[in-house]
Amino acid sequence: MKVAPLTCLTLAVVSFIAVVTGGRNSGRRRHKEVLLGENSKFQFGRRIDYKLRRQDSTKTFLIKSEQLLRIEDHDFAIRPGFGNAAIPVGIDVQVESIDSISEVNMDFTMTLYLRHYWKDERLSFPSHSNQSRTFDSRLVKKIWVPDVFFVHSKRSFIHDTTNENIMLRVYPDGNILYSVRATVTALCSMDFSSFPLDTQNCSLELESYAYNENDLMLYWKNGNDSLRTDEIVLSQFFIENFHASSGLAFYSSTGWYNRLFINFILRRHIFFFMLQTYFPTMLMVVLSWVSFWIDRRAVPARVSLGMTTVLTMSTIITGVSSSMPQVSYVKAVDIYMWTSFLFVFLSVIEYAAVNYCTTLEEMRKMRKGKIPSTFNASQAMAFDGCFHDDDIELTPFPRMAPTLTTDPLTTPSQNSDMRPTEGTRLRRQRSVRENVALLVSNSYMIDSYSRLAFPLSYLLFNTIYWSLYS
Numbered sequence: 001m002k003v004a005p006l007t008c009l010t011l012a013v014v015s016f017i018a019v020v021t022g023g024r025n026s027g028r029r030r031h032k033e034v035l036l037g038e039n040s041k042f043q044f045g046r047r048i049d050y051k052l053r054r055q056d057s058t059k060t061f062l063i064k065s066e067q068l069l070r071i072e073d074h075d076f077a078i079r080p081g082f083g084n085a086a087i088p089v090g091i092d093v094q095v096e097s098i099d100s101i102s103e104v105n106m107d108f109t110m111t112l113y114l115r116h117y118w119k120d121e122r123l124s125f126p127s128h129s130n131q132s133r134t135f136d137s138r139l140v141k142k143i144w145v146p147d148v149f150f151v152h153s154k155r156s157f158i159h160d161t162t163n164e165n166i167m168l169r170v171y172p173d174g175n176i177l178y179s180v181r182a183t184v185t186a187l188c189s190m191d192f193s194s195f196p197l198d199t200q201n202c203s204l205e206l207e208s209y210a211y212n213e214n215d216l217m218l219y220w221k222n223g224n225d226s227l228r229t230d231e232i233v234l235s236q237f238f239i240e241n242f243h244a245s246s247g248l249a250f251y252s253s254t255g256w257y258n259r260l261f262i263n264f265i266l267r268r269h270i271f272f273f274m275l276q277t278y279f280p281t282m283l284m285v286v287l288s289w290v291s292f293w294i295d296r297r298a299v300p301a302r303v304s305l306g307m308t309t310v311l312t313m314s315t316i317i318t319g320v321s322s323s324m325p326q327v328s329y330v331k332a333v334d335i336y337m338w339t340s341f342l343f344v345f346l347s348v349i350e351y352a353a354v355n356y357c358t359t360l361e362e363m364r365k366m367r368k369g370k371i372p373s374t375f376n377a378s379q380a381m382a383f384d385g386c387f388h389d390d391d392i393e394l395t396p397f398p399r400m401a402p403t404l405t406t407d408p409l410t411t412p413s414q415n416s417d418m419r420p421t422e423g424t425r426l427r428r429q430r431s432v433r434e435n436v437a438l439l440v441s442n443s444y445m446i447d448s449y450s451r452l453a454f455p456l457s458y459l460l461f462n463t464i465y466w467s468l469y470s
Helices: 003-039 050-055 057-069 271-293 299-322 332-368 412-417 432-441 444-469
Strands: 087-102 107-119 133-135 148-151 153-158 166-170 175-187 199-208 216-220 227-229 237-251 255-268
Touching: 087 199, 087 237, 087 255, 107 199, 148 153, 148 175, 175 199, 199 216, 199 237, 216 237, 216 255, 227 237, 271 299, 271 332, 271 444, 299 332, 332 444
Parallel strands: 087 216, 087 227
Antiparallel strands: 087 107, 107 175, 133 166, 148 199, 153 175, 166 175, 199 255, 237 255
C-alpha cells in the first residue's frame, strides 16, 4: 500500500522530463527548417540537404539569379505580352566568314553572329547601379527566346567549343540581348548562263518558325547598319556588295511572316579559268593550224597532229564539265569550248579534203599519162605544196577568153586598140562546179587559203565572245 504513491511519483517525474526534452528538440527542428527555408528551395514538399547546397556555391548563385528574375513566377512557354500587339524583335548580324561556295551543290556556307533584341518585362529586376546581368546557355533554356530559323537551310549548328556559344544579357528594365554564333549552309539559286564570266546574287533568309506577323515582328535593329562584315577574302569570288533587306512571306496554312534577307553579290575571278581553261584551249586551236604548213604528202605527221589536238580538246571539255552542275542550258564556257573544238575538228577535215583532192588530181594525170609509173611520191616538195619534179608536167588552169562584140574580120591589132563599151562583159563568172574543179586540180590552194581563213575566223569569234560576256 505504501509502494503505490512512490511509483506514481516516479512516473510523473519521468513524464515531465520527457515532455520538456521533446519540446526542446522539436523547437530546434522547427528552427532548422525555418533556416533551410530562407537559404534553400523546396520542390514538391521535399527538403534539399542544407550541407550539399552550402558546398555548391554555383547552384546557390544560380538560384539567387532565378529568384531575382522571378523565373518561377511566370510561364515562359508563351511570348511576352501575349494577347496584345506583336512583340518587336530586332536583329543584327555580323558575318565572320564565308567558308565555301559550291557550284555543284548550289549552296554556300557562312559563319555569323546572330543577335536578337526584345523586351520582356517579366525579367525586369531592381538595380541601384542599373547594370545588366549576363548569363550563358543554362538560363536560356528556362526563358522565352525568339524561334528564328534560316530559310532554305541545308545544315546549321551552334558552335559548342569549349561551351555553347550563347550569350544572354538582361537589363533591369527587361530589355534582353540574345546572341549566338552559328554556321549555316544555305541554298543559293545560281545562274550559270554566263559562267565563268558570271555574277551571282545569294541571300540568307531569317524568319520566325511559329509566330506570324500578328505575334512577332522581325526587323533590322539599326537599318542598313545592322549588317556588319569582317574582311572576307574568297579564292574564286570577289564580294561586290553586302546589304540587308526585309519582306513578307506567305504560307497558305499559317499566314504571313516577317522575313529578313542578308543579300550579297559575288563576282567570279576570271584569271583562274584563263589559266586552266581558256589559254590551253587557245593553244590547242593554234597548234591545229600547224598542219597547214606541213607537206600534204606527210600523212602520218598531219593525221597524228590532228588527232592529238582533238583528243586534248575532249579532255579539257570533260574536265570543265565534271566540275559544273548538270544544268539544262548552255553556259558561256560551253560555247567557247565547243566552238574551239569545232575549229580543231575542221582542221582535220581540211586535211582530209586536201588529201582527197590530191588523190583525184594524180589519178586524172595518170589516166592522161602525165605521171610516169616510176614516180616516187616522197620526193622533195616546195613550201607552197606544189610538185617541182622534172618528170611532172603541170598545165595551168585554162583562162576563159574574153568575149568581145567585134567583127571577125578585124585584125588582132585592131582588137587590142578597142576599148570596152558599156554593157560589155569582159569575163564570165565561174560556176560552183568550175571552182570545185579548180580546187581539185590545185589541191595545194586549200592549205594556202586555210592559213588565212582559220586564224581570221577564230579572231573574229574571240572578239564577239569577249565583247558579249566580259
